[in-house]
Amino acid sequence: MDRKLRVAVHKFSSCDGCQLAFLNAGEELVELFELANVVHFAEAGIVDPDARADLAFIEGSISTHEEQERIRRVRENTRFLVPIGACATSGCLQALRNQADAARWFADVYSDPSKIDHLDTATPIAANVSVDLELWGCPVNTRQVMATVSSLLLGAPPREDKEKLCMECKRKNIVCVMVTQGQHCMGPVTRTGCGVLCPGIGRDCYGCYGPAENINGDAWGRWLEQKGMPAERIARRFRYIHSEAEAFREAGRRWREKS
Amino acid sequence: MNERREIRIDVPVLARVEGEGALDLHIRDGRIENLKFRIGEPPRLFEKFLEGREAFEVPDMVARICGICPVAYQMSAVQALESLFGWRSTPWIEAMRRAMYCGEWIQSHSLHIHLLAAPDFFGFTSAPEMARDYPDEVRRGLRLQSLGNELIRLFGARSVHPVGVRVGGFHCAPPKDRVARLVDRLRAALPDAENLVAWTASIDLPKDQQDFVSVALKHASEYPLYSGRIVSDTGLDIPVDRYEDHFKEHQEAHSTALYSLLEGRPYLVGPLARLNLNWDRLPEPVRSTLAKTGIPFPSRNVFHSMLARAVEIHLAVVEAIRLLENYEPDVPFVSGQTRAGSGFGCTEAPRGLLWHRYDVDENGKVLKARIVPPTSQNQARIAEDLHRSIEAFGLDHSDDELRLHGEKVIRNYDPCISCATHFLKLKVIRE
Numbered sequence: 001m002d003r004k005l006r007v008a009v010h011k012f013s014s015c016d017g018c019q020l021a022f023l024n025a026g027e028e029l030v031e032l033f034e035l036a037n038v039v040h041f042a043e044a045g046i047v048d049p050d051a052r053a054d055l056a057f058i059e060g061s062i063s064t065h066e067e068q069e070r071i072r073r074v075r076e077n078t079r080f081l082v083p084i085g086a087c088a089t090s091g092c093l094q095a096l097r098n099q100a101d102a103a104r105w106f107a108d109v110y111s112d113p114s115k116i117d118h119l120d121t122a123t124p125i126a127a128n129v130s131v132d133l134e135l136w137g138c139p140v141n142t143r144q145v146m147a148t149v150s151s152l153l154l155g156a157p158p159r160e161d162k163e164k165l166c167m168e169c170k171r172k173n174i175v176c177v178m179v180t181q182g183q184h185c186m187g188p189v190t191r192t193g194c195g196v197l198c199p200g201i202g203r204d205c206y207g208c209y210g211p212a213e214n215i216n217g218d219a220w221g222r223w224l225e226q227k228g229m230p231a232e233r234i235a236r237r238f239r240y241i242h243s244e245a246e247a248f249r250e251a252g253r254r255w256r257e258k259s
Numbered sequence: 260m261n262e263r264r265e266i267r268i269d270v271p272v273l274a275r276v277e278g279e280g281a282l283d284l285h286i287r288d289g290r291i292e293n294l295k296f297r298i299g300e301p302p303r304l305f306e307k308f309l310e311g312r313e314a315f316e317v318p319d320m321v322a323r324i325c326g327i328c329p330v331a332y333q334m335s336a337v338q339a340l341e342s343l344f345g346w347r348s349t350p351w352i353e354a355m356r357r358a359m360y361c362g363e364w365i366q367s368h369s370l371h372i373h374l375l376a377a378p379d380f381f382g383f384t385s386a387p388e389m390a391r392d393y394p395d396e397v398r399r400g401l402r403l404q405s406l407g408n409e410l411i412r413l414f415g416a417r418s419v420h421p422v423g424v425r426v427g428g429f430h431c432a433p434p435k436d437r438v439a440r441l442v443d444r445l446r447a448a449l450p451d452a453e454n455l456v457a458w459t460a461s462i463d464l465p466k467d468q469q470d471f472v473s474v475a476l477k478h479a480s481e482y483p484l485y486s487g488r489i490v491s492d493t494g495l496d497i498p499v500d501r502y503e504d505h506f507k508e509h510q511e512a513h514s515t516a517l518y519s520l521l522e523g524r525p526y527l528v529g530p531l532a533r534l535n536l537n538w539d540r541l542p543e544p545v546r547s548t549l550a551k552t553g554i555p556f557p558s559r560n561v562f563h564s565m566l567a568r569a570v571e572i573h574l575a576v577v578e579a580i581r582l583l584e585n586y587e588p589d590v591p592f593v594s595g596q597t598r599a600g601s602g603f604g605c606t607e608a609p610r611g612l613l614w615h616r617y618d619v620d621e622n623g624k625v626l627k628a629r630i631v632p633p634t635s636q637n638q639a640r641i642a643e644d645l646h647r648s649i650e651a652f653g654l655d656h657s658d659d660e661l662r663l664h665g666e667k668v669i670r671n672y673d674p675c676i677s678c679a680t681h682f683l684k685l686k687v688i689r690e
Contacts, residue, residue, distance in 0.1 A: 013301045016675075017326020017419040023374060024366075024408055024418065026401045033387035045378060045385030064301045093323050094303035105307040118301060139326060139419045197416035201423055201431040206319055208420070236316065241323070 004037040005153055008053035010074055011042065012060025012067050013094060013122060017139040018085035019043050019059055025142045032146070035153065054079045055152055057145060058131075061087040063094060063122040075129040082148060083125040086138035090210055090245040094122040098244055124244070133158055137193055138208040138241050144193065161193055162213040165205055168192045174199045182227050184237055189215040189247075210242040217251025232259035282645070282665050286654055294649070296642050296669060309617075309628040314340045314426050314597055317617070317625065322420045324630070325675055327370065330363040330411060331608030332630075333424040334485060335615040340426045343602025343619060344595060351589040352428040353485065355414060358582040359424075360484045360606070361575035362410025365403055366418060367609035368530070368568040368575075371673045372459065373400030376565055379667045380462050396458060399451050403572060406448050410579060413441055428592030438586040445580045452573040453548050459569040460552035464562040467648055471640060472524055473532035473557070476607050482540040482574055483533065483607050490536055491521060492557070499605035502614050506631075518639040519631065525639035528611025529672065530567035531558065542581075545574045561644060564671050597623030608633050610675050634674045641672050 009019060022029055023044065038044070039051035049070070056078040062068055075081060086092035097105055102120035106113035125131055135144045151158040165187040169176070177199050178185040185204035187196075191212040198205045221234040238252030285293035305324055309317065321336045322329035334356060341348060348356075373396070374386040383389040390397040408418035413433050415421020423429050474495070476487030490496045495505060508519050520526070535557035541549065549556070549570050554563065599621040605614045611633030618627040645668050652664045 013303060015323050015326040015329075017323075017329070020326050020419050023370060024404065026405045027398075029401070030387055030390055030397075038387075044374065044387070045383075063303070067301070093305070093308060093320060096308040097304055100308075105304050106302070108307060109302065109304060116302060122303070138323070141417070194417070198422050201416050203422065203425075203430040206422075208319075233313070236312070240316070240320075 004035070005055060005149070006039050006051070006053045007032075007036040007149065008038070008040040008051060008056040008074075008078070009044070010040065010049070010056060010058050010060075010070075012058065012071065012087070012125075013063040014060035014085065014087040014092070016043065016059070018057075018088075021084070021140050021142045021145045025146065028142065028146055032149065036149065049074075050077060052077045055149065056081050057135075057148075058083045058088050058125050059085055061091045061094060061122040061124060062128050063119055064117040065119065066117055068119070068128060071125060071128050080132045080152060081125075081129070082133045082135060083131055084135045084137075084140045084145060086136070086208065086210065086241050087122075088125045089134045089136050090124050090242045090248075091122045092138060092241060093243075095124075095244040096239065097122065099239070099249075133160065136191055136210045141194070161191070163192045164188060164212040164215070165190045165192045165194070165196060165199075165209070169196045169199050172196055172200070177202060177204055178223075184224050184229060184234075186220075186237060189217055189220050189251075206240060207237070207248070208241045210245045211247035215247050215251075217247065218254065221251065221255050230259065231255050235259060282662075282669065284649070284661065284665060289654055291646060291650060291654070294642070294646050296638070296645060306628045306630060309625050312625050313623050314344070314619065314625075318424050318426060319420070319422070321615075321630070324632070326419050327367055327675055328363060328608045328610065328613075329420050330360055330415070330424070331606060331613050333421075334360060334606045335604040335608075335613045335630075336617070337424060337426050337604070338485070338606060339602040339604030339615045339617050340619070341602075342604065343600050343617065344426075344597050346427055346593050346595050348428060348593055349589070352592070354582050355429060355432075355591075357485050358579050359411060359414040359421075361579040361582075362407045362413070362418075364407070364484070364575040364609050365572050365579075366407030366411060368572050369400050369404035369407060371609075372455070372565055372568055372572075373397055373404070375673065376670055377462075379663070379670060380464065399455065403448060403451055403455065406444060407575075409441060409444065413437060425592055427594045430591065432588035432591040435586060435588060438583050442580060442583050442586075445576055445583070448576055449580075452569075452576045453544075456548050456566070456569045456573050457552065459566045460554055462565070464560070464565070465648075465652075466560060467562060467651060468559045469561055469644065469647065470559065471561070471644075472521060472526040473535040474521060474526045474528050474612060474636075475533040475536045476605065476612065477536060478540070480540070482537050482542070482578070484578075485606050487607075489605065489612065491526065492536060493522075495521065499614065500603040502603070502605065502631075503616075506636075508631075508635075519636045520639060525643050526636070527561075527640050528633045528636050529564065530571050530609075530611075531561065531564040532611060533607060534558075534567040534570060541570070541574060542577060545570065545577055548573055561648075561668075562671055564673070568673075610634060610637075610673055612636060632675070634672075637672050637674065641669060641674065644668055644672075 040048045098121045148158045177183040183204040186207040187205045190207045191209040193209050235252050235255035238248040242248050283295040318333045321332040378389045411418040415423040474491045476483035477490040478487035538556040601618050614631040616629040
């Protein structure tokens with residue numbers, strides 16, 4: 001390759017946690033700056049929001065008019081665009097306002113919401129522009145982002161994992177917290193990738209990596225309903241970090257209607 | 260002499276702050292006519308979507324307010340809810356909370372000193388760039404940051420949005436052998452922490468003495484982290500549930516941003532305010548290491564915030580060793596019935612006082628939440644400091660120099676703008 005891969009990291013509405021997959025990477029961060037040409041990464045000190053990039057990581061959801069405009073410019077300037085984290089892939093917690101009376105929420109918090117640039121919805125990047133790969137997780141980890149950089153440096157397509165957390169949990173021989181303790185573990189419906197952190201410490205998965213492929217949210221909820229969990233709480237399990245990911249949104253809606 | 264100089268400096272995206280911030284500066288005839296520290300971070304309305312949630316859902320939700328200090332949000336929240344429910348946590352739980360919190364201080368402060376603040380004082384735009392000329396210093400910082408992350412992971416399985424904290428304590432007590440290995444790493448990091456204090460004290464900082472009010476928690480015997488009373492150097496001394504009687508948020512003219520004031524005045528929270536009010540609580544050898552720098556505390560130089568962060572990293576390493584060296588696993592959580600009422604929690608986030616209030620109904624669901632993060636408390640102080648220190652720096656400096664100085668002042672506060680749920684974008688008034 002006659003020139004370095006041009007990498008950008010952009011931030012939209014978010015907690016900054018996914019950028020830490022880079023900033024917490026230690027030596028790997030220094031290495032990244034040697035292997036790639038980092039053209040925009042404001043939190044790391046490099047500011048050029050309109051720079052052309054081969055690979056752009058996008059943190060955050062689109063929740064203002066300014067962000068709607070900005071993501072279009074970033075798309076135009078980018079060859080391979082990768083939303084990272086819950087905000088960018090489904091909207092994260094702030095997208096809970098999409099299913100609520102957003103105008104009232106703003107009015108409750110701010111005396112004059114008209115002075116704030118905001119949209120009534122917080123949406124994922126893919127709802128606004130085309131994307132080339134999504135890295136799910138709240139937050140994504142260093143392994144996920146660096147694997148993507150490495151793949152592209154080698155010219156190989158990055159791998160995307162949509163398997164259920166349950167499968168990985170079984171392979172790790174972790175005692176099932178759902179079957180043995182009746183916890184409302186979302187492992188059967190959640191995408192793997194975190195390393196099975198929650199069942200690994202004896203607690204329920206709460207779905208922060210979003211829906212796995214082909215989930216059955218009705219069956220999952222019925223199992224808990226039989227154990228006596230109210231439908232309304234089952235609905236809230238889906239209406240959490242990834243309330244606007246389609247499979248969770250639909251499951252959440254059905255359980256809410258039952259309550 | 261009567262030269263008219265009218266410059267506008269716009270910094271649309273501030274580098275090396277967490278979140279989206281910006282600075283507008285309008286100078287006319289040698290005076291600052293208009294100065295604005297703008298926050299471009301869109302509101303996410305956490306306080307609204309916490310409504311209707313059960314207590315057990317709260318810690319994993321509030322973590323998402325800030326990726327850099329999620330432990331702080333979890334700690335203030337569980338403290339508020341437990342005090343409301345009347346759940347008495349055990350000395351073991353309190354000690355382990357303090358140890359986990361130490362991890363967040365080490366991680367967050369190291370990130371700020373090395374990746375965000377230090378490049379300013381050595382003329383670099385980023386830490387990776389600075390690493391070429393100062394490889395040892397930057398690598399020492401990255402080592403400490405990773406140690407902090409490891410300490411959070413010990414209790415939380417991951418360092419960003421850790422999953423180990425629950426109302427009542429922890430989901431699981433870490434295994435003894437893992438704790439022992441980490442204590443070895445903490446001991447090995449003591450020289451790094453001591454050298455960091457000496458290094459930050461040696462950096463040539465602006466000598467800018469200012470008058471400001473410091474506010475922090477104060478504990479009967481310890482340097483404050485997880486608990487204490489809210490005190491100031493102007494005589495305030497209140498329990499955390501009286502916060503709203505003394506601290507008020509209001510709207511400034513021409514601004515939609517909420518400013519938090521103590522008895523009508525801006526105030527400082529964070530490492531410098533904490534150290535100013537708690538230097539007498541520093542244990543050995545942290546106290547001697549600081550004394551060797553020859554810099555006396557309390558300090559009126561806001562740029563000593565970076566030194567204060569280094570001192571707190573040293574403190575956190577020493578504290579974590581003390582809390583974990585004779586570690587035995589124990590029952591990791593307490594539980595009980597929920598009850599209706601109001602609960603208050605206040606802890607020292609890396610950036611300062613983090614105050615939470617939850618009103619809960621008889622079904623254990625949140626009726627109303629109020630969260631006052633450190634950066635929104637510091638906002639009025641940052642604006643005041645900017646105005647003062649840019650004029651003191653000299654308005655005849657070039658635009659670039661003024662911009663850099665302004666950015667340096669802002670970054671020194673380590674504003675965590677994502678956390679600042681009440682920060683709003685200010686409109687620029689153009690002529």
